[in-house]
Amino acid sequence: MAAAAARFVQVSRRLLVVDDDNAICELLADILSEEGFALDCVGTDREAFARLTDVSYDGLVLDVNLGPGVTGFDVARFARSLRSDFPVVYISGEASRASFKTFGVPGSTFVAKPFSRDELLDAVEIAIADE
Template structure:
């Protein structure tokens, strides 16, 4: 399953560093972003994103739901996985269609498994 370029968005530098490394070990190419504006720049500049993993609470400004909507605007059907320690209840109402949610704290394999599910759902 692992392949392609994942945009990983999290304002927590340590969480991002650890999870990006885990995704790389699983065979993904990973673009880290630490806020919504940086994520938008990646979305605009990289025409070959395979999936998005985004925290929901990204500090001041836009949130992960906004990032996912931008990404889906640029890449219709892009697989999306949300991660959050506080905003899980909002996923059903605000998450993009077909996305998955993984609650923090999580085992890194949970994100890989969620990516696998959303990527396979898109392929089906």
């Protein structure tokens, strides 16, 4: 299948993708790199904390559930301790869009698994739009 035309006409932005499922991380990387994003993929909160400390990112795309006792909210909180307006896209197979809204996380968007390419790109576009 031919790659779709890039939706984002911009200077390359760098995203950090955090998901403990390597297949999902690879899927996200494929979709986002086709759109011109530079990105790093990591699978744990500790890797994410290290990258966020060492590298300047324009946004964060992460799974809500990163394993026993670890959540994407922890990673997002850390990112926002570094920069309060850090754009975040949460991804989850366990939470609905309605339940996510009850978390009251400003400056964030949500994508439910399974998601389409367009759903992911729409969420990223919304998250980084105000940057």
